[in-house]
Amino acid sequence: MGGDTDIDPDLEDAEVAGLIAALRARYGHDFADYTTASLRRRLRNALSALGLEGFGQLQHRALREPELMRALLDLIAVRVTGLFRDPWVFAALRTAVLPVLATYPRIAIWVAGCATGEEVYSLAILLHEAGLLRRTRIYATDLSDAALDRAREGVYAAGAVRDATTAYLEAGGQASFADYYTAAYGRISLAPFLRRDVVFSDHSLATDSAFAEVHLVMCRNVLIYFQPRLQTRAVGVFLDSLVRRGFLCLGTRESLLRTGHVDAFEAFDGASRIYRRR
Amino acid sequence: MRAPATIVPPTWPAVIIGGSAGALPLLPGLLAALPVDLPAAVAVVLHVRASSDGSFARHLGERCPLPTRLAESGARFAPGVVHVAPPGYHLLVDEGPTLALSVDPPVAYVRPSIDVAFESAADVFRAALVAVVLSGANEDGRVGALRVARLGGRVLVQAPATAAAPTMPEAVLAAVPEARSIDPTELSAMIRQALARGARRGEQTG
Numbered sequence: 109m110g111g112d113t114d115i116d117p118d119l120e121d122a123e124v125a126g127l128i129a130a131l132r133a134r135y136g137h138d139f140a141d142y143t144t145a146s147l148r149r150r151l152r153n154a155l156s157a158l159g160l161e162g163f164g165q166l167q168h169r170a171l172r173e174p175e176l177m178r179a180l181l182d183l184i185a186v187r188v189t190g191l192f193r194d195p196w197v198f199a200a201l202r203t204a205v206l207p208v209l210a211t212y213p214r215i216a217i218w219v220a221g222c223a224t225g226e227e228v229y230s231l232a233i234l235l236h237e238a239g240l241l242r243r244t245r246i247y248a249t250d251l252s253d254a255a256l257d258r259a260r261e262g263v264y265a266a267g268a269v270r271d272a273t274t275a276y277l278e279a280g281g282q283a284s285f286a287d288y289y290t291a292a293y294g295r296i297s298l299a300p301f302l303r304r305d306v307v308f309s310d311h312s313l314a315t316d317s318a319f320a321e322v323h324l325v326m327c328r329n330v331l332i333y334f335q336p337r338l339q340t341r342a343v344g345v346f347l348d349s350l351v352r353r354g355f356l357c358l359g360t361r362e363s364l365l366r367t368g369h370v371d372a373f374e375a376f377d378g379a380s381r382i383y384r385r386r
Numbered sequence: 387m388r389a390p391a392t393i394v395p396p397t398w399p400a401v402i403i404g405g406s407a408g409a410l411p412l413l414p415g416l417l418a419a420l421p422v423d424l425p426a427a428v429a430v431v432l433h434v435r436a437s438s439d440g441s442f443a444r445h446l447g448e449r450c451p452l453p454t455r456l457a458e459s460g461a462r463f464a465p466g467v468v469h470v471a472p473p474g475y476h477l478l479v480d481e482g483p484t485l486a487l488s489v490d491p492p493v494a495y496v497r498p499s500i501d502v503a504f505e506s507a508a509d510v511f512r513a514a515l516v517a518v519v520l521s522g523a524n525e526d527g528r529v530g531a532l533r534v535a536r537l538g539g540r541v542l543v544q545a546p547a548t549a550a551a552p553t554m555p556e557a558v559l560a561a562v563p564e565a566r567s568i569d570p571t572e573l574s575a576m577i578r579q580a581l582a583r584g585a586r587r588g589e590q591t592g
Contacts, residue, residue: 115533115536115537117393117508117509117512117537118390118393119390121393122390143478143480143486144480144481145478145479145480145481145486145506145509145510146478146480146486146488146490148509149478149488149490149502149505149506150490187489187490188489188490188491189489329489331459332459332460332486332487332488332489333486333488336460359489361456361458361459361472361475361487362459363458363459366460
């Protein structure tokens with residue numbers, strides 16, 4: 109095989125392994141246990157997005173330029189999400205989980221892998237309509253500082269409104285989605301009161317530990333990017349964080365089956381992938 | 387000097403079938419013609435609306451001797467099951483071999499993307515891969531099929547004249563010199579033949 113990584117997966121494999129090791133040594137970010145195919149694809153796309161020729165050049169510059177590292181992190185670690193994605197899951201949270209949360213004097217929720225924040229704001233709206241927002245703190249964490257900055261702003265493209273409105277209604281929204289944003293210059297700004305008690309912070313499920321006791325963990329479409337060993341680690345951190353009988357909500361195609369913690373939970377709502385800690 | 391290491395190739399070949407507009411009616415018959423002991427991993431990637439509930443997967447496998455179901459994240463990609471990409475997720479083939487899902491942005495407006503499935507499968511299966519391109523109104527699959535061919539796999543394309551939407555088959559035939567145009571009635575047999583050859587080729591180069 110020639111030296112062109114374009115058609116030499118083994119050469120690419122070796123370069124990616126080197127890049128991962130270098131990023132870990134330099135910044136402490138650990139991508140070793142991310143699923144290979146997805147990570148490689150994202151890294152290839154990152155090369156084009158950053159205008160770079162190859163992984164060697166990427167590694168050379170990422171180690172030396174924190175700004176490039178920040179951009180790289182945004183490209184390889186963040187999932188794209190939307191308001192009330194999979195509305196039936198939010199409907200299930202509203203009707204089955206929130207009434208249980210309501211029995212606690214103070215509620216804590218962790219959105220792990222919050223990306224640009226849409227899930228956080230969707231939850232906040234649900235909580236507000238259930239009269240629970242005032243006594244809830246939401247911890248919203250992600251690997252990417254750039255994504256966290258955008259999540260804090262709560263500003264999204266106006267093009268998202270139509271789908272968000274439909275999804276909000278399908279999730280059982282009691283008011284009008286328009287009540288929650290103001291529109292200007294082709295963008296919508298979500299109402300500031302929604303993030304009044306939201307703490308945005310960086311956190312890595314590969315290297316960091318539990319930091320708060322919570323009643324609900326939302327971690328949707330993050331585990332699909334992890335190999336089983338890292339999935340087990342992440343769910344272990346969730347277990348450390350959850351109160352007894354607390355809830356864990358995964359993505360609609362995810363399950364605890366490949367983690368070492370499947371017996372620590374019971375299924376609560378299968379279709380919505382909501383589990384309850386035993 | 388030692389030769390560079392290669393990833394350990396799977397011990398069986400794979401078939402990835404991709405299609406869009408006009409492909410759905412073809413699939414039950416195509417899958418029904420596969421023998422229950424087909425010694426290959428099989429995946430199907432169709433452009434369906436993200437809001438689709440996925441019940442179409444059961445419909446696809448109605449007459450198929452192999453169980454047909456939506457692909458699960460992390461599932462082993464081995465003979466015995468037909469895995470169907472879930473609506474709204476990219477399907478990738480990973481080392482193992484296992485299947486992986488992704489919610490990365492749509493590629494050319496589609497998710498699942500046939501290109502994503504073909505490219506990842508090519509990296510893992512190399513010459514032991516058959517990529518099948520069916521009817522479709524866009525060019526998804528063209529870039530992926532090229533990679534399949536360059537890594538030694540076979541590309542079979544539904545004859546454009548038989549396709550409800552010939553754009554996708556035509557794009558692949560134009561881009562991939564090694565791709566072969568096949569009449570739908572012969573596709574199952576050609577897949578089995580290509581798999582047998584690919585398995586032998588894989589043994590020779592591995």
